[in-house]
Every structure is written in C-alpha cells, then in structure tokens.
Amino acid sequence: xxxxxxxxxxxxxxxxxxxxxxxxxxxxxxxxxxxxxxxxxxxxxxxxxxxxxxxxxxxxxxxxxxxxxxxxxxxxxxxxxxxxxxxxxxxxxxxxxxxxxxxxxxxxxxxxxxxxxxxxxxxxxxxxxxxxxxxxxxxxxxxxxxxxxxxxxxxxxxxxxxxxxxxxxxxxxxxxxxxxxxxxxxxxxxxxxxxxxxxxxxxxxxxxxxxxxxxxxxxxxxxxxxxxxxxxxxxxxxxxxxxxxxxxxxxxxxxxxxxxxxxxxxxxxxxxxxxxxxxxxxxxxxxxxxxxxxxxxxxxxxxxxxxxxxxxxxxxxxxxxxxxxxxxxxxxxxxxxxxxxxxxxxxxxxxxxxxxxxxxxxxxxxxxxxxxxxxxxxxxxxxxxxxxxxxxxxxxxxxxxxxxxxxxxxxxxxxxxxxxxxxxxxxxxxx
Numbered sequence: 001x002x003x004x005x006x007x008x009x010x011x012x013x014x015x016x017x018x019x020x021x022x023x024x025x026x027x028x029x030x031x032x033x034x035x036x037x038x039x040x041x042x043x044x045x046x047x048x049x050x051x052x053x054x055x056x057x058x059x060x061x062x063x064x065x066x067x068x069x070x071x072x073x074x075x076x077x078x079x080x081x082x083x084x085x086x087x088x089x090x091x092x093x094x095x096x097x098x099x100x101x102x103x104x105x106x107x108x109x110x111x112x113x114x115x116x117x118x119x120x121x122x123x124x125x126x127x128x129x130x131x132x133x134x135x136x137x138x139x140x141x142x143x144x145x146x147x148x149x150x151x152x153x154x155x156x157x158x159x160x161x162x163x164x165x166x167x168x169x170x171x172x173x174x175x176x177x178x179x180x181x182x183x184x185x186x187x188x189x190x191x192x193x194x195x196x197x198x199x200x201x202x203x204x205x206x207x208x209x210x211x212x213x214x215x216x217x218x219x220x221x222x223x224x225x226x227x228x229x230x231x232x233x234x235x236x237x238x239x240x241x242x243x244x245x246x247x248x249x250x251x252x253x254x255x256x257x258x259x260x261x262x263x264x265x266x267x268x269x270x271x272x273x274x275x276x277x278x279x280x281x282x283x284x285x286x287x288x289x290x291x292x293x294x295x296x297x298x299x300x301x302x303x304x305x306x307x308x309x310x311x312x313x314x315x316x317x318x319x320x321x322x323x324x325x326x327x328x329x330x331x332x333x334x335x336x337x338x339x340x341x342x343x344x345x346x347x348x349x350x351x352x353x354x355x356x357x358x359x360x361x362x363x364x365x366x367x368x369x370x371x372x373x374x375x376x377x378x379x380x381x382x383x384x385x386x387x388x389x390x391x392x393x394x395x396x397x398x399x400x401x402x403x404x405x406x407x408x409x410x411x412x413x414x415x416x417x418x419x420x421x422x423x424x425x426x427x428x429x430x431x
Contacts, residue, residue: 013196016152016187017203020125023182024150028122032099034177035145041173042142043091049169050084056161057134064158072319073212075261077132077158087138087387094142094386100404101148104413115415120408122148124205127197128389129219131156131211136389137166140208141184143389145174147407152204153186154194156211164188198223208402210390228402231393232317233263233345235375238334238360240351241274247372248350249285252323254374255348256291261319263391264346264368264378268314268324270334273298276327283325291321298327314341331356335363342366344393346378367393367400 027035046053057079064077100120107117126149128140137153144151155163167186174181189197197204198219207227209219220227237255239248255266271279276298283302286293293299294309306325313324314337328334338347346368349360357371368378368391378401380388385403392398398406 010196012189013193013200016185017125017197017200019182020150020152020185021203023180024122024125026180027145027150027183028101028124028148030148030179032101034179035099035148036095038145038174038177038179038183039091039095039142041176042138042169043088043095045169045173046084046088046091046138049165050081053079053084053162053165054081056165057159059161060134060159067158069158072261073132073158077134079134079162083135087135090139090381090387091142093381094146094404097146097386097404099146100408105410112419113417114419117413118410119413120405121411123407123409124149125203126151126407127154127204127207127225128152129154129194129207129209129211129215131215132159133210134159134162134166136210137163137170137186139387140389141170141186142387143402143404143407145179145183147404149407150183151185152197153184154189154197155186157188160188195222198225201225206407208390226397228390228392228398229394230263230390231345232343233265233391233393234268234315234317234341234343235264235266235346235348235378236268236270236334236338236342237266237348237350237375238270238328238331238338239272239275240331240334240349240353240356241272242353242356243272243275243350244352244372245275245278245282249282251348251350251372251374252282253285253289254376256321256323257289258374258376260321263317264375265319266323266348266375267316267318268326268341270326270328270337271299272331272334273327273329279327286323289321291323293323293325295325296327299325315343317343331359335360339363339365345391346370346375348373348375367391 103120104117109115126144130136140151140153163186170184171181174183201224204225207223207225209216210230213232216229216231220229237252280302287305293306294313295306300306300308309324344366347364347366348370349357350372351357361369380401380403383401388401391401
C-alpha cells in the first residue's frame with residue numbers, strides 16, 4: 001500500500017527495502033493456493049471498487065490534462081471500465097496458470113549415477129518504475145505474487161490517485177490470503193529516493209523500468225541493480241513481393257489503429273517495389289482511416305497528402321496514427337532497413353513465400369518476429385501468459401513479452417547415493 005512514512009529519505013528507503021526483503025522470504029515459500037487466493041481476492045476487489053477506481057483515474061486524467069500531458073501518455077494513463085475488466089480477467093488467468101516456483105527441468109543422469117536437474121526459484125525483490133499506466137500496478141503485482149517475488153511499484157506522479165487506491169486493494173487482497181501486504185508495495189517516492197533504491201543491489205534483485213526512452217535510459221545509467229530494459233518499439237511491417245494483399249491491408253490497419261499508443265504498434269511500412277501498382281490503393285486506405293503518412297519519394301509521388309519523410313522518421317516511434325512508408329528493392333533491403341533503423345522489438349513480414357518468411361525470421365534481429373500477422377500479437381495475454389509485466393528489448397535473461405517464467409531464475413539440484421569426487425582419503429579417524 002502507498003505509505004506516507006514521516007522519515008528522512010534514507011530511512012524511508014531502508015524501511016521499504018527491509019519490508020520487501022522480509023516479504024520476499026515469505027512469498028518465496030508460499031503455497032500456490034495462497035498465491036492464487038491473493039490474485040482472486042484482487043480480482044474481486046477490482047470488481048467491487050471499479051467505480052472508485054474510475055473516479056480516482058478521472059482525477060488523475062483531469063490533473064494531467066491541466067498540466068499539459070502529451071497525448072500518448074494521456075492515453076496510457078486512462079484506466080477505463082474496459083481496461084479494469086481486462087485486468088480482472090488477467091488476474092484470474094494468471095491464477096489459473098501453473099506455478100513456476102519449484103518446476104524442475106533439464107533433468108539428466110551422469111555417468112556416475114548423479115541425478116542433476118534445474119529448479120525454478122524466485123528472483124527475490126523486484127523494483128518496477130513506470131510512467132502513467134495504472135494497469136501495470138495490477139499486472140506487476142500479479143506476476144510478482146504468482147512467481148514468488150516481492151515487488152516495489154513506483155508509478156508516475158500523474159497516476160498517484162489511482163495507484164494509491166490500487167496499492168490499498170493489493171494490501172487487503174494479500175492480507176486476506178494470509179500473505180504479507182508488503183509483497184506488493186505501491187509507493188510514492190521522490191527522485192532522490194528512487195535513485196537511492198537503484199544503488200542497493202544487496203536489497204533489490206531486478207529493476208524493470210517502463211515508460212519513455214528517457215526514463216529507461218536514466219534508470220539504466222544510474223542503477224547498480226540489474227535492469228531489464230523495455231525500450232521503444234519502432235515496429236516494421238514488410239509487405240513482400242509474394243504477399244497476399246488481401247491479407248496485408250487488415251494487418252497494416254490493425255497494427256496501427258487498434259492501439260496506436262502502445263509499444264507494439266506498427267510504425268514503419270516497407271513495401272516491395274514489385275507492388276507499386278497496389279500502392280495507390282494502400283495509401284488511399286490509410287488516408288481514409290485517418291492515418292498520416294510520411295513517405296519516401298516514390299510514395300510521395302502517389303498522393304499530395306503524403307508528407308516527405310526525413311532520416312529521423314525511419315527510427316521514430318510515433319505512438320500515434322502515423323506511418324512512415326518506404327518502397328524497398330526486395331527482401332534483403334527490407335531486412336537491412338529493419339536491422340539498421342529498428343529497435344529490436346516487433347517486426348512482421350507479409351508473404352506467401354516460405355523461403356522469404358524463413359529468411360526474415362532468421363535474419364531480423366528482434367524480440368518478436370511475425371509472419372502474416374499483426375504486430376498486436378506481440379502480447380503476453382495472447383501468448384498464454386495471462387498478461388505481461390513488460391516487453392523486453394534486452395537479450396539477456398528475458399526477451400520479448402515477460403511472464404511468470406521470466407521472473408524466476410533457477411538453482412541446480414543434484415541427488416546422489418554417496419558419490420565422492422576423490423578416492424584417496426583416509427577412513428581412519430583415530431589420528
């Protein structure tokens with residue numbers, strides 16, 4: 001729960017991490033049933049307090065609007081009835097997933113009879129730092145609880161009213177399940193206090209920042225704790241020379257229009273030069289759907305409504321109803337463009353050619369690569385995770401949508417029958 005602790009910044013931070021460490025030991029050893037009960041309790045409380053949540057979010061939205069918040073961040077701040085209902089469904093889905101803690105995998109038997117395996121264990125204490133996005137307060141708490149971790153949730157000041165209420169609901173849900181309410185701490189902290197948390201690798205095991213690239217870069221630069229970065233999504237759709245254009249158009253529109261302000265929204269269209277006869281139809285469909293186009297010279301020649309693209313457009317995450325559009329000279333040029341300008345997030349090829357699809361999948365260096373499907377399917381819930389705590393653009397520990405398994409590590413467990421490494425030790429204990 002959000003706590004207003006009347007302490008100095010240093011003692012306040014120590015209080016938070018001490019509570020988190022103590023809670024992490026309890027939740028690491030908790031029964032699956034107790035963890036699931038906490039998630040089900042939270043789902044019931046979201047249902048019961050949905051009007052209160054909407055009211056607190058409305059307070060945040062009005063204040064943010066008054067302060068001149070940018071449109072993309074405003075949309076991420078919005079926590080409407082549909083989003084609350086979606087979080088309720090996700091909590092119940094996560095509760096129904098297998099508990100990763102204690103799962104045994106990669107079992108083998110050595111030549112001398114030792115039985116060796118790896119067993120999943122919680123990471124320990126997590127720190128989540130994020131802008132807007134009150135739904136992250138629900139998702140992050142749910143994944144932490146189910147994966148046996150404690151978590152400190154530091155949301156943005158723009159969502160303080162909604163997050164304060166969600167923090168209280170988490171505390172009540174955990175306590176009612178017999179778990180420490182400090183397993184999920186939703187805190188309001190100063191920049192100095194956040195910086196102090198980032199310098200405590202002895203207390204915090206992982207930091208996950210979610211927000212704009214400036215936030216993520218700042219956290220990564222300041223932190224002495226391992227960070228999994230969730231950088232921007234400059235996501236591409238390449239429509240190849242063997243594409244079925246009837247498939248291509250819905251993919252292009254869905255990738256942009258379903259949720260323009262999310263990181264897996266499509267941002268750049270690459271059209272094979274063999275499809276120039278189809279280009280006017282595509283451009284007209286985009287314009288009719290209210291999509292602004294910033295195009296290469298070939299595209300600009302099709303319609304006066306297209307703005308000329310500059311170099312920056314090819315690496316821009318618009319988070320709005322805007323596409324950069326470029327005509328490319330085949331698969332190799334498309335792949336080179338994506339690897340050169342992309343952010344390693346989510347990229348799509350539309351093609352009926354199996355060989356081209358295989359090359360694209362193998363050579364595009366991104367966390368998620370799709371064939372003949374919308375970028376929107378880079379989504380934890382769609383991929384069976386219940387939801388996601390974020391989409392990692394890193395390559396170590398976790399990549400792409402992060403669920404329960406990505407919040408665990410493992411230990412090696414070895415069972416023997418008296419085996420020893422050496423044989424030349426005396427068995428005479430008389431001296």
